Amino acid sequence: MMKDKTGTGETVQLDHGSGGIASNRLVRERITDRLGHISGTAPLEDCAVTDFPNMSKLAFSTDSYVVDPLFFPGGDIGCLAVHGTINDLAMRGAEPVCLSLAFIIEEGLSIYELELIVDSIGRASDKCGVPVVTGDTKVVPGGSCDRIFINTSGAGFLPMERDISSGNARPGDAILISGSCGDHGITIMTARAEMSLTGNIQSDTAPLHDMVKRLLNHIPEDAVHVMRDPTRGGFATALNEIAADSGVSMEIEEAAVPVRQEVRAACEILGLDPLYLANEGKMLLIVEEAHAGKALDIMRSFPHGREAAITGRVTGRDNPGRVTMKTSAGGSRIMAALHGNPLPRIC
Numbered sequence: 001m002m003k004d005k006t007g008t009g010e011t012v013q014l015d016h017g018s019g020g021i022a023s024n025r026l027v028r029e030r031i032t033d034r035l036g037h038i039s040g041t042a043p044l045e046d047c048a049v050t051d052f053p054n055m056s057k058l059a060f061s062t063d064s065y066v067v068d069p070l071f072f073p074g075g076d077i078g079c080l081a082v083h084g085t086i087n088d089l090a091m092r093g094a095e096p097v098c099l100s101l102a103f104i105i106e107e108g109l110s111i112y113e114l115e116l117i118v119d120s121i122g123r124a125s126d127k128c129g130v131p132v133v134t135g136d137t138k139v140v141p142g143g144s145c146d147r148i149f150i151n152t153s154g155a156g157f158l159p160m161e162r163d164i165s166s167g168n169a170r171p172g173d174a175i176l177i178s179g180s181c182g183d184h185g186i187t188i189m190t191a192r193a194e195m196s197l198t199g200n201i202q203s204d205t206a207p208l209h210d211m212v213k214r215l216l217n218h219i220p221e222d223a224v225h226v227m228r229d230p231t232r233g234g235f236a237t238a239l240n241e242i243a244a245d246s247g248v249s250m251e252i253e254e255a256a257v258p259v260r261q262e263v264r265a266a267c268e269i270l271g272l273d274p275l276y277l278a279n280e281g282k283m284l285l286i287v288e289e290a291h292a293g294k295a296l297d298i299m300r301s302f303p304h305g306r307e308a309a310i311t312g313r314v315t316g317r318d319n320p321g322r323v324t325m326k327t328s329a330g331g332s333r334i335m336a337a338l339h340g341n342p343l344p345r346i347c
Helices: 021-030 077-090 111-128 183-192 209-218 234-246 261-270 289-300
Strands: 048-050 057-065 095-106 132-140 148-158 174-177 224-228 249-253 284-287 309-316 323-326 332-334
Touching (some): 077 095, 077 111, 077 148, 095 209, 111 148, 183 261, 209 224, 209 289, 224 234, 234 249, 234 284, 234 323, 284 289
Parallel strands (some): 095 132, 249 323
Antiparallel strands (some): 095 148
């Protein structure tokens, strides 16, 4: 952190919103440590699950969306907000039932753009079968925010016995990804820079709750250990967080991780690693190895899961939190969590 202009304290930096190490430290050291009822050592999941006596578990999640640009190939801030919150619920094995919607709108935003965003939210909500049931709208003076910010919260239910968490990965588990990495992040980067590149580069924003439901209907629940949508910080950072939360080590096969050729080429031009770029319609699944093949078939049965792959395995507990990659050249390297903020404002 940097000192503030008065020299009396530190200031928040863009790195703190990257989804990497700086974000984790900010939340743990400056936020959760000051909220007495929240454990500072518990996994930082995107969705909380609360037990109610003699009832199902309640899942609850909230997220804010500040993407720039507001409209991009494959989606916009509206459908992104709906899909993102639904996916956070689904990653804990919850069935989403309702959403809240809150706008912070900067003075000067065109009514036409606002209506496009709201229409997109409505279509996404209807298609997912998860209604918006409450909300709030605030308008702030010009210069107080960047056009429009959206907050969505969501609630869902799951059976009492279901326990899917980033702290549950076990040695021997298989690690799957439901599709290609980096699509959303590179789309936002190129759209923001108004770059014209060959190939079909577009966001992967999509809801995952139907895929999760089918997985849990066809695979024993106690075999499904972790689900995570690798958004900010991408595939690599999400794996590092899971490895740390579970106290395990992991090994990934570089050649097995799907990356679309257009994305790989754009990353080479821009000097980016697609494994650290955001995804908005993909899920990581850590499952008992005996069920990995069935899980892969289920993922590939969905249009947005056709490129699903088994990418590696959980290797043990000797080096907790370590993620290594077997490179295509035959070597091995540490795949660390994201440092810094290579791509701000991606969600």
